[in-house]
């Protein structure tokens with residue numbers, strides 16, 4: 001995949017929460033930092049085999065962790081520039097088992113039923129309303145095979161504070177609280193064997209994103225196995 005420098009403009013009304021960035025002007029590291037320590041640790045020890053979908057993978061801070069263990073990974077996002085940075089930053093030896101797919105997570109996923117052994121999603125599902133979230137879970141379920149596994153890193157209690165102390169909230173952002181989100185996801189995956197691991201409070205300063213801000217959140221990791 002070639003370098004794509006054209007930014008993907010956000011459109012909150014259409015549920016497109018992209019950053020509107022040329023990702024090649026953001027340095028080599030992910031704009032989202034190195035990732036949540038517990039999520040990284042978890043990815044290291046969790047059994048990850050077969051074909052995986054990395055949903056809304058962004059510029060790829062977790063993608064190599066999946067690629068090292070899975071047989072094949074499809075990294076997806078609405079933002080071509082983010083995905084092209086992910087691709088360009090992937091060591092050559094892993095490229096034969098990486099495919100890139102641009103699509104909108106709120107629409108029907110462009111894959112056949114039972115396409116994946118696993119689906120990973122980090123730092124994105126909290127942006128969507130309960131109704132849209134249920135639609136996304138439906139598509140995960142449809143495209144996951146009979147013994148598939150879902151790994152979700154879900155952020156709650158999000159606080160973004162700008163340099164001048166203003167609270168930043170995205171238009172239409174649901175602002176989930178920890179217990180409410182845990183209950184919601186447990187219900188959405190009620191036919192699955194579900195384990196939830198609460199994450200410690202996460203704090204980071206995001207410098208490369210459009211509006212610079214300090215970010216803090218609670219959250220949890222959900223592991224859902226299809227029976």
Ligand SMILES: C[S@@+](CC[C@H](N)C(=O)[O-])C[C@H]1O[C@@H](n2cnc3c(N)ncnc32)[C@H](O)[C@@H]1O
Nearest residue numbers: 015016017018056057058078079104105122123
């Ligand atoms: C906070 S970033 C997280 C990226 C990555 N999962 C990670 O943890 O580093 C959210 C990502 O969701 C993508 N995104 C936002 N709205 C989307 C939509 N409707 N469909 C697909 N991707 C979307 C953005 O482009 C962005 O890359």
